[in-house]
Amino acid sequence: MKNPYEELPERSFWRPAIAEKYALDVSSLWAPKYELLPNHAVATAGSCFAQHIGRALVQRGYNWIDAEPAPTIFDSRTKKDFNYGIFSFRTGNVYTAASLRQWIYWALEKEAPPAEIWKRKDRFYDPFRPNIEPNGFSSEQELEDSRNSVFCAIRKVIAEADFFVFTLGLTEAWINRGNGQVYAMCPGTQAGQFDPELHDFKNYRFQEVENCLRDCFDTMKSNNANLKFILTVSPVPLTATASCEHVLAATTYSKSVLRAVSGQLRDERIDVDYFPSYEMITGAPFRSMFYEPNLRSISHHGVNFVMDSFFACLESTYGPSKVRYGGSGASSRRRAKQREAMETICEEEMLDAFRGALK
């Protein structure tokens, strides 16, 4: 009788799948549970790396939902400065599962929307997306109107999406001790003022992340039973940690928890898949070749490798999709534009500005 390994495919063995291959020829890293067709409505949210997914979908002619678009006549710089067209709704980066749950609960009125607003000089900032407007809002009313627009966009996404792609970024967050609300960033970094009596550091554990994601999925599915989820983990390391660990150890903890939760949910739920973008960048076979010299930012080659793999895996599993494709045949000008577009908006990098205070 054959042992279980004898009938496994090549991709199950390190030597033929990895050791005997040039890194860029490593393939079949993902066996997608579901076919993603160009007419499927796909929503994206999550940490900075998630920004690439929406863009790649658009470039390849897929149906990415932009539920909160800027006027088409506005230039790309304005759209980027004001965070339009980055994610399917204008939350800015959503780094943690708890933060995603919060936005969904607010949008679907499972929880009352936040009352907290930060003020600096005569401008108003949203604690849950402090970087969404370059100079804040002109009034509290304007901030609340804009927040209501996000809630509306989230509801639209939940109702219309076939796939919701969420990129998990961090386990670390800052929360309000009083009401438990999760801030997008540590108060006092981009806006607001840090108050040790009010603001508490939180490093989410496996069970907490899993519970948050289950709550998100169940809540969204109660509004759209056909919705499916694709989880990814951002390969971008932490800019800074408040955990008192070394930042490398803290990064490993964060990413390990997020990766493990993703795997658990993928295995347990039929409606959840996991796309291994994290492995495609951080895996030993790739020898950190996709990192910029700071060993944190991902080069456009890395982004292209990940996104090309995403579509290649879909194609190898389900066959080619007939879509408008601006990929390999793109002109150098278009490629330059794509590189420019790949510059992500990453609030977490702001933390690096506070490094000097530790010296």
Place this chain on the structure above:
Amino acid sequence: MKVCVVGNSHIAALKKAVEDGALEDADTDIVFFGAPGRNFNKLRLRDRMICGPANLQDMLLRVSDGLYTRIDPSEFDVVVIYAGRFYFHRLLGSIHRVLRNDVYLSDGCLSTGIDRWLTSKHVFRLTKKIGEASPTTRVILVPRPIPAIGEDDNSGSAAPNAKSPWVWDSLEPSFRKKIWSICQQSASRKGVELFPQPESTIDANQFTKAEFTAHSVRLLKPQVKHPATEVSHMNARYGEVFLLSLLAHLSSADDHANRTTDTASA
């Protein structure tokens, strides 16, 4: 008063109005200069003169009735830069479309987006340069007239039957005035005076009244009529209404320094 109107094919309506005697009673000497279509974008300010490349000379002469191949703005009291690719209605429609879909745009986003859109236009930069080079001349920029019905220019689009992103069914005059006001403020900060389409030419849905596009004329071939489906170019009647509105504005705003402050009535 000496006025020079520099523009593209849209100045045909104004020129025809003058030819038909619209300004006979006005103490105004008016000159037309420019080039239709994309050729307008070839006009430059060189050595303080508005001019075009050598291959445009015949066209410039024809538009100015054989008078000019280049214009010295300082010889005029007023230079009106008319239309070009200043599509105010496309800006209006594009913003309206997202607001209609419950997307909120902050004042900061609106003013930044409009500012960058406006200053990216060749016609705006040309106007600004003319104004800077000719401080004694009043220089005014005018947008293209709003089409008579929803313009549906989808040339080159993958979905030719889809409506262009700037088409609206109906919008509030207050919204149009708000967006115009932001344009004016943006232009004013850069020393450019905008002058709007006359209010009396706009219908309840914020399109140009259909009566102003019937029998519209071409700039270089006045004898050849535009097809009946043409909704972008205006007729001599529109030209007359516009010129009378402009002259009324010029005579009522003597203070050159205040020229950018009181035209928010569009």
